[in-house]
Amino acid sequence: MFQSQLFTKTQKEAPKDEEAINAKLLIRGGFVDKLMAGVYTFLPLGLIVLKKIENIIRDEMIKAGGQEILMPTLHPKRIWESTGRWEMMDDLYKLKDKSGKDFALGSTHEEVITPLMKKFIISYNDLPKYVFQIQNKFRDEPRAKSGLLRTREFIMKDLYSFHSNEKDMEDYYDEMKVHYKNIFDACGIGRETFITFASGGSFSKYSHEFQTITEAGEDKIFLCEKCKIAVNSEIIDNQNSCPECGNKDLIEKKAIEVGNIFKLKTKFSDSFELKFTDKDGLDKDIIMGCYGIGPARVMGAIIEVHHDENGIIWPKNIAPFQVHLLSLGKNKKSEKVYNSLKKQGIEVLYDDRDDSSAGEKFTEADLIGIPYRAVISEKTGDKIEIKKRCQKDIKLINEKELIKML
Amino acid sequence: MFQSQLFTKTQKEAPKDEEAINAKLLIRGGFVDKLMAGVYTFLPLGLIVLKKIENIIRDEMIKAGGQEILMPTLHPKRIWESTGRWEMMDDLYKLKDKSGKDFALGSTHEEVITPLMKKFIISYNDLPKYVFQIQNKFRDEPRAKSGLLRTREFIMKDLYSFHSNEKDMEDYYDEMKVHYKNIFDACGIGRETFITFASGGSFSKYSHEFQTITEAGEDKIFLCEKCKIAVNSEIIDNQNSCPECGNKDLIEKKAIEVGNIFKLKTKFSDSFELKFTDKDGLDKDIIMGCYGIGPARVMGAIIEVHHDENGIIWPKNIAPFQVHLLSLGKNKKSEKVYNSLKKQGIEVLYDDRDDSSAGEKFTEADLIGIPYRAVISEKTGDKIEIKKRCQKDIKLINEKELIKML
Numbered sequence: 001m002f003q004s005q006l007f008t009k010t011q012k013e014a015p016k017d018e019e020a021i022n023a024k025l026l027i028r029g030g031f032v033d034k035l036m037a038g039v040y041t042f043l044p045l046g047l048i049v050l051k052k053i054e055n056i057i058r059d060e061m062i063k064a065g066g067q068e069i070l071m072p073t074l075h076p077k078r079i080w081e082s083t084g085r086w087e088m089m090d091d092l093y094k095l096k097d098k099s100g101k102d103f104a105l106g107s108t109h110e111e112v113i114t115p116l117m118k119k120f121i122i123s124y125n126d127l128p129k130y131v132f133q134i135q136n137k138f139r140d141e142p143r144a145k146s147g148l149l150r151t152r153e154f155i156m157k158d159l160y161s162f163h164s165n166e167k168d169m170e171d172y173y174d175e176m177k178v179h180y181k182n183i184f185d186a187c188g189i190g191r192e193t194f195i196t197f198a199s200g201g202s203f204s205k206y207s208h209e210f211q212t213i214t215e216a217g218e219d220k221i222f223l224c225e226k227c228k229i230a231v232n233s234e235i236i237d238n239q240n241s242c243p244e245c246g247n248k249d250l251i252e253k254k255a256i257e258v259g260n261i262f263k264l265k266t267k268f269s270d271s272f273e274l275k276f277t278d279k280d281g282l283d284k285d286i287i288m289g290c291y292g293i294g295p296a297r298v299m300g301a302i303i304e305v306h307h308d309e310n311g312i313i314w315p316k317n318i319a320p321f322q323v324h325l326l327s328l329g330k331n332k333k334s335e336k337v338y339n340s341l342k343k344q345g346i347e348v349l350y351d352d353r354d355d356s357s358a359g360e361k362f363t364e365a366d367l368i369g370i371p372y373r374a375v376i377s378e379k380t381g382d383k384i385e386i387k388k389r390c391q392k393d394i395k396l397i398n399e400k401e402l403i404k405m406l
Numbered sequence: 407m408f409q410s411q412l413f414t415k416t417q418k419e420a421p422k423d424e425e426a427i428n429a430k431l432l433i434r435g436g437f438v439d440k441l442m443a444g445v446y447t448f449l450p451l452g453l454i455v456l457k458k459i460e461n462i463i464r465d466e467m468i469k470a471g472g473q474e475i476l477m478p479t480l481h482p483k484r485i486w487e488s489t490g491r492w493e494m495m496d497d498l499y500k501l502k503d504k505s506g507k508d509f510a511l512g513s514t515h516e517e518v519i520t521p522l523m524k525k526f527i528i529s530y531n532d533l534p535k536y537v538f539q540i541q542n543k544f545r546d547e548p549r550a551k552s553g554l555l556r557t558r559e560f561i562m563k564d565l566y567s568f569h570s571n572e573k574d575m576e577d578y579y580d581e582m583k584v585h586y587k588n589i590f591d592a593c594g595i596g597r598e599t600f601i602t603f604a605s606g607g608s609f610s611k612y613s614h615e616f617q618t619i620t621e622a623g624e625d626k627i628f629l630c631e632k633c634k635i636a637v638n639s640e641i642i643d644n645q646n647s648c649p650e651c652g653n654k655d656l657i658e659k660k661a662i663e664v665g666n667i668f669k670l671k672t673k674f675s676d677s678f679e680l681k682f683t684d685k686d687g688l689d690k691d692i693i694m695g696c697y698g699i700g701p702a703r704v705m706g707a708i709i710e711v712h713h714d715e716n717g718i719i720w721p722k723n724i725a726p727f728q729v730h731l732l733s734l735g736k737n738k739k740s741e742k743v744y745n746s747l748k749k750q751g752i753e754v755l756y757d758d759r760d761d762s763s764a765g766e767k768f769t770e771a772d773l774i775g776i777p778y779r780a781v782i783s784e785k786t787g788d789k790i791e792i793k794k795r796c797q798k799d800i801k802l803i804n805e806k807e808l809i810k811m812l
Contacts, residue, residue, distance in 0.1 A: 005473075006473070007473055007523070007526055007527075007532070007535045007537060008526055009526055033522055033525070035477075035478055035480075035481070035482070035485075035518060036480075036482045039478045039480050040478065041475060041476065041477045041478060041518065041522060042475055042476040043475050044473045044474060044475060047474055047475055047476050050476070067411075067412070067413055067450045068450060068453055069447060069448055069449050069450060069453055070447065070448040070453050070456070071441075071447045072441055072445045072446065072447060072559050073479070073542060073544075073559055074441075074442075074445050074544065074558060074559045075441070076441070076442045079441075093501055093503065094501065095499055095500065095501035095511075097499065097546050097558075098546050098548065099548065105501075105511075112441060112447065116439055116447060117413070119439070120413055120414055120415055121413075125761075126413070129413045131413060136479060136542060138479075138480065140503050140504050142504065142505065152480060152503075153478050153479055153480045
């Protein structure tokens with residue numbers, strides 16, 4: 001893409017009302033724009049990153065047997081009354097239409113998926129089933145102040161699983177831990193993200209969160225460095241040692257929850273009478289699990305983990321482009337190299353602007369954070385100056401070597 | 407995809423509260439599920455079709471120079487007050503958060519995009535710019551009763567263009583007519599869809615709609631069969647002849663609006679003081695245009711146009727799969743053919759279920775409406791029985807011929 005065509009521009013200063021590093025860098029780099037506290041627009045570069053994260057998650061959910069659907073945002077009051085959560089859920093946005101009917105904006109979708117599955121699941125032959133969506137959710141969040149880490153409107157992947165017995169659900173739940181690990185590895189925060197024992201609510205002993213360690217995190221976790229698992233501070237009174245090895249020497253860390261998995265058991269099947277006919281001809285409760293990840297929150301967490309004083313350092317898999325090609329001064333080589341890279345299917349942002357100085361271009365490239373920076377100028381002659389965003393070394397290579405490297 | 411794995415099932419009867427053909431067939435075929443009047447869930451088959459339509463639109467908008475972004479649903483009251491539409495827009499959903507602040511659910515996004523562009527457009531060098539999104543919108547619609555043709559929550563592609571002068575906007579507006587034609591052609595409703603002169607509101611003589619002729623349509627248009635353009639009944643009193651050739655012999659038709667393009671001129675730039683510095687150093691108003699298409703409404707319109715008494719007849723480009731492979735009785739050939747088709751990258755729904763009769767499978771295949779039906783049974787021997795959904799002829803061909811045909 002020609003950078004001269006991009007309608008966004010980078011900004012030297014971060015907005016004064018943003019405290020979080022992810023928000024500051026995303027806004028300065030032209031990835032997102034803030035409409036109000038906790039509500040952001042994804043600009044072209046930001047949307048590319050978001051879609052890459054979504055696709056990593058989508059591919060992994062399909063590997064986990066998931067079938068993708070898209071549920072609505074507008075929910076009728078009656079479904080939330082069925083589970084008692086119309087009154088109980090504190091952060092539910094509620095509204096009335098012109099005729100006075102009550103609606104909620106979906107903050108989660110158990111109330112939609114459970115009665116939906118009732119139309120299709122009849123017997124044990126129809127189980128298990130795994131259904132997911134990547135969709136917008138809404139929570140009336142008074143403390144929306146951490147950029148993409150805590151917003152009032154946010155993209156979620158939520159998968160719901162339906163089983164004929166608890167053992168089957170437990171097995172799938174454990175399988176999902178592996179899929180989640182794969183996702184966070186692919187997004188470049190695998191090393192910082194730990195499976196964390198958390199509250200299971202009133203109907204399950206534990207749930208599991210995936211917590212990414214960062215100073216920006218609003219959660220407190222206690223990490224067993226040996227087992228690489230953690231305990232959320234919310235249950236540390238009941239569980240003050242590593243659930244795996246019993247080690248009491250847990251280390252306190254700040255972290256952000258990037259995913260969670262939850263054994264719903266029969267909580268929602270009970271509310272909506274979601275049953276199946278078993279081999280013995282008897283009607284039995286369907287056992288459910290749910291599995292969430294917020295792609296935009298993951299994007300924020302990645303930046304909290306991968307940045308320096310100059311800007312973002314995107315991990316390869318989710319970078320908006322693989323290489324940032326900077327043309328300095330007038331030269332005939334840049335466009336030729338851009339075209340060869342494009343021809344090879346390499347994602348390249350081409351800084352073709354001639355109203356910016358070399359210094360400005362370098363500063364912007366560091367801020368935007370594309371993994372490789374390639375510079376072409378009169379000075380580089382036949383060669384191209386290449387530098388990794390995360391390293392200081394600069395190398396001169398030729399076009400062929402550049403293509404091979406990328 | 408294995409049909410035995412699909413969690414949805416077809417239904418023999420349409421729900422009693424649905425009148426529109428598109429809703430009846432989509433629900434019976436397992437493409438969508440109705441949560442309440444005007445609010446639907448897209449099920450796996452329906453989501454595949456929706457994404458195909460979205461991608462046709464997206465590709466064409468990128469050809470038109472569009473840069474994709476994603477704006478929010480939750481809008482603060484102040485931006486809608488800036489344009490006076492907080493009070494004026496009758497179908498705006500409004501809500502309050504816990505602290506009592508007022509919000510609207512976006513029914514259109516001029517109020518977001520205009521102040522957003524103000525941050526990035528400074529001089530004539532930054533113009534023109536074209537920005538689009540494919541995003542969920544909300545309208546408090548009391549008459550939501552035509553399936554996907556009129557919903558309260560709906561996906562929209564909205565592109566906004568920004569120009570330094572009216573001539574430039576007019577040229578882009580005309581160019582967009584061609585892009586829209588390409589989209590409706592690709593979606594299989596090109597022959598039934600006509601550019602239609604409609605009201606331009608208070609600030610423009612006309613806008614243009616793209617109207618698809620169908621009995622299910624809620625609009626009335628007057629068509630000039632010679633010029634293939636139409637006039638919306640809303641302006642027929644002022645414009646009672648063909649705007650192109652003057653022909654007064656216009657033919658009344660029912661139609662559904664699948665897209666519209668609108669010259670906004672300075673209506674929104676005025677409200678938000680969106681200006682640019684011209685070559686002469688003077689600040690001037692930016693001229694805007696907007697261009698909408700509803701992908702889900704297009705999906706509904708396609709079905710209203712392409713169906714018969716047995717079900718949907720999907721046009722090739724947006725069909726959920728290219729071929730529906732039916733395995734009848736026990737045979738060893740079906741799975742082999744399925745695997746070869748998959749290997750060739752052909753999208754195939756494989757009806758591998760052994761609890762359905764041949765008759766049931768044929769009926770379901772007609773309802774689901776995939777362009778080709780391929781049948782394998784003991785009876786077909788080495789051959790495969792192939793039939794186009796839109797034709798009656800049945801042919802026996804071999805695997806090689808099938809792959810070539812698809």
